Amino acid sequence: MKFTDNIEELKEISRRMRIDILKMLHESGSGHSGSSLSCIDILVAIYFSKMDHSPDRKREDLRDKFVLSKGHGAPALYAVLAECGYFGKENLLTLRKLKSKLSGHPYSCSTPGVEVTTGSLGQGLSQSNGLAMAGRLNGEDANVYCLLGDGEVQEGQVWEAAMSAAHCKLDSVIAIVDHNQLQIDGAVENIKNIEPLSDKWAAFGWYVQDIDGHDFRQILDAIDAAKAEKERPSLINAHTIKGKGVSFMEGVVKWHGTAPGAEELEKALEELSAPAGGGK
Amino acid sequence: MTVEKLSLREYYGKTLVQLGGENKDIVVLDADLSSSTKTSLFGKEFPDRFFNMGVSEQDLMGTAAGLAAGGKIPFVSTFSIFASGRAWEQIRQSICYPQQNVKIVTTHGGITVGPDGPTHQALEDISLMRSIPSMKVIVPSDAHETVAAIKAVLDFNGPVFIRLSREKFPVIFDETKTFKLGNADVLKKGADLTIIACGLMVHTALEAAGELEKEGISIGVINMSSIKPLDRSAILAAARETGAIVTAEEHSIIGGLGSAVTELTSENIPVPVVRVGVRDVFCSSGTAEELLACYNLDKNAIITAAHRALELKKQRRV
Ligand SMILES: Cc1ncc(C[n+]2csc(CCOP(=O)(O)OP(=O)(O)O)c2C)c(N)n1
Numbered sequence: 299m300k301f302t303d304n305i306e307e308l309k310e311i312s313r314r315m316r317i318d319i320l321k322m323l324h325e326s327g328s329g330h331s332g333s334s335l336s337c338i339d340i341l342v343a344i345y346f347s348k349m350d351h352s353p354d355r356k357r358e359d360l361r362d363k364f365v366l367s368k369g370h371g372a373p374a375l376y377a378v379l380a381e382c383g384y385f386g387k388e389n390l391l392t393l394r395k396l397k398s399k400l401s402g403h404p405y406s407c408s409t410p411g412v413e414v415t416t417g418s419l420g421q422g423l424s425q426s427n428g429l430a431m432a433g434r435l436n437g438e439d440a441n442v443y444c445l446l447g448d449g450e451v452q453e454g455q456v457w458e459a460a461m462s463a464a465h466c467k468l469d470s471v472i473a474i475v476d477h478n479q480l481q482i483d484g485a486v487e488n489i490k491n492i493e494p495l496s497d498k499w500a501a502f503g504w505y506v507q508d509i510d511g512h513d514f515r516q517i518l519d520a521i522d523a524a525k526a527e528k529e530r531p532s533l534i535n536a537h538t539i540k541g542k543g544v545s546f547m548e549g550v551v552k553w554h555g556t557a558p559g560a561e562e563l564e565k566a567l568e569e570l571s572a573p574a575g576g577g578k
Numbered sequence: 579m580t581v582e583k584l585s586l587r588e589y590y591g592k593t594l595v596q597l598g599g600e601n602k603d604i605v606v607l608d609a610d611l612s613s614s615t616k617t618s619l620f621g622k623e624f625p626d627r628f629f630n631m632g633v634s635e636q637d638l639m640g641t642a643a644g645l646a647a648g649g650k651i652p653f654v655s656t657f658s659i660f661a662s663g664r665a666w667e668q669i670r671q672s673i674c675y676p677q678q679n680v681k682i683v684t685t686h687g688g689i690t691v692g693p694d695g696p697t698h699q700a701l702e703d704i705s706l707m708r709s710i711p712s713m714k715v716i717v718p719s720d721a722h723e724t725v726a727a728i729k730a731v732l733d734f735n736g737p738v739f740i741r742l743s744r745e746k747f748p749v750i751f752d753e754t755k756t757f758k759l760g761n762a763d764v765l766k767k768g769a770d771l772t773i774i775a776c777g778l779m780v781h782t783a784l785e786a787a788g789e790l791e792k793e794g795i796s797i798g799v800i801n802m803s804s805i806k807p808l809d810r811s812a813i814l815a816a817a818r819e820t821g822a823i824v825t826a827e828e829h830s831i832i833g834g835l836g837s838a839v840t841e842l843t844s845e846n847i848p849v850p851v852v853r854v855g856v857r858d859v860f861c862s863s864g865t866a867e868e869l870l871a872c873y874n875l876d877k878n879a880i881i882t883a884a885h886r887a888l889e890l891k892k893q894r895r896v
């Protein structure tokens with residue numbers, strides 16, 4: 299794999315990842331389309347530009363780490379891990395199948411590159427803190443990235459972990475909220491309002507940045523600023539669109555946990571067929 | 579022959595709407611899964627008595643406890659793993675210890691949750707709930723029994739846990755089915771061995787019994803939907819009369835129906851009990867059907883267990 303800061307190249311990787319995500323979801327017949335498309339740009343920016351990692355390094359080797367706290371976005375993580383070479387791409391079409399390497403939610407015992415196990419919401423940030431504390435004890439200079447959902451932050455454990463990270467001055471922790479304004483039963487605002495989200499994290503002692511989570515320039519810059527921040531953990535409030543990249547999925551609640559059928563896949567792939575460029 | 583299948587959660591949702599119309603004290607709470615648990619049906623009909631707490635299961639249970647303390651009758655739903663797991667201590671401390679009248683009705687229990695994988699498959703929920711003092715635990719075997727159980731627990735004042743599933747279940751009973759805590763259904767009398775099952779495995783037990791009868795073995799089948807309190811007399815009669823028991827549940831073999839039956843028989847009429855269930859492992863993603871076969875929760879597993887129990891019974895005699 300090759301790292302790049304080139305925005306056009308990152309966009310092109312994202313486009314291909316979206317295709318992989320949709321194909322694997324179609325093949326599995328179930329899974330979270332909207333949730334995966336909403337966070338794929340962030341994952342691509344982390345894995346192909348900012349994170350210090352490689353499939354050749356062993357668990358105990360020095361490297362940055364990534365935790366997908368919103369574990370149902372697994373297809374996005376799997377697509378990226380395969381592209382990076384953590385396992386063969388042929389595995390992608392076994393998503394959610396019996397005895398597959400690729401479980402419905404990320405499982406660290408079965409999937410190379412999956413750091414810790416998630417899927418039950420709210421548990422990823424605590425584990426990220428633990429990874430950061432272990433890294434500090436080992437004298438390592440490495441970051442831990444953690445991706446949360448905006449519905450997920452309704453879990454109390456997220457705020458327990460937010461306090462822990464600030465209290466322990468875990469400046470290696472970079473948490474990102476995939477702020478797509480939707481959860482399963484509807485708009486986050488209507489189910490249980492989480493705003494003002496950035497102010498809350500700031501009040502908990504975090505360094506907070508608000509960005510457009512589909513704008514690579516903004517994602518890269520925010521990660522750089524987060525890395526430079528000392529003495530406190532960083533929160534990137536990434537404003538995103540659920541289902542981003544497939545017009546009929548964008549902002550539609552139903553696509554949270556639905557896989558595309560044959561016709562829907564075809565339509566989606568058509569939209570994604572032009573190499574990235576133009577637009578944002 | 580195709581068996582009719584009905585969704586337990588669909589019937590749960592509809593029953594809630596019916597009961598909500600009759601009893602204004604009923605309130606319903608969910609944690610961002612109301613479209614799956616079907617409490618959304620109640621929410622549409624009675625928006626002012628429906629509370630979607632968001633992805634906050636601990637808050638969900640605590641709030642229900644408070645509503646009960648304030649005189650309401652809360653029905654609380656989410657996936658079984660998140661209710662019994664994430665909010666276990668809230669259930670113990672805020673609901674069961676103070677005897678709050680909260681009805682916890684979970685869906686997506688067991689392995690048939692399927693492709694979402696082990697993080698979402700509740701295989702310890704019966705065990706976790708059964709071990710809390712005073713908690714009542716019910717695992718209905720079909721949609722009609724679900725309706726009967728939901729209505730019955732409304733007449734009981736105190737905490738109850740009812741476990742439903744994602745998949746549709748084959749229909750066993752009709753609309754006249756009644757439910758009483760502590761009462762089992764003897765679906766079939768037998769002389770040689772009794773299969774005691776709950777949930778989806780009741781249907782599977784009936785199928786297995788049919789096969790075993792072809793081998794000339796006389797098999798009894800009991801639907802033990804009331805796991806706590808157990809129907810002690812039905813189990814002890816089966817132990818006395820058939821001398822061998824197989825239990826079958828879509829749950830870990832540790833702490834669920836199999837354990838409950840074994841605890842009772844070993845202290846009263848110690849006969850061989852062979853448990854069919856998930857054998858202390860985390861499972862895999864996969865379709866419901868694949869998983870049932872892969873983790874020995876199918877007809878063949880019950881037949882094998884029956885032969886083993888009969889063998890143990892014979893050894894005891896000599
Ligand atoms: C503890 C827990 N409760 C409930 C669920 C079921 N669930 C899966 S995704 C989801 C909604 C998440 O919404 P959000 O965090 O906004 O994610 P996104 O919009 O990115 O999909 C819920 C409730 C879960 N996985 N874990």
Ligand SMILES: [Mg+2]
Pocket residue numbers: 447448449476477478479480481
């Ligand atoms: Mg969201």
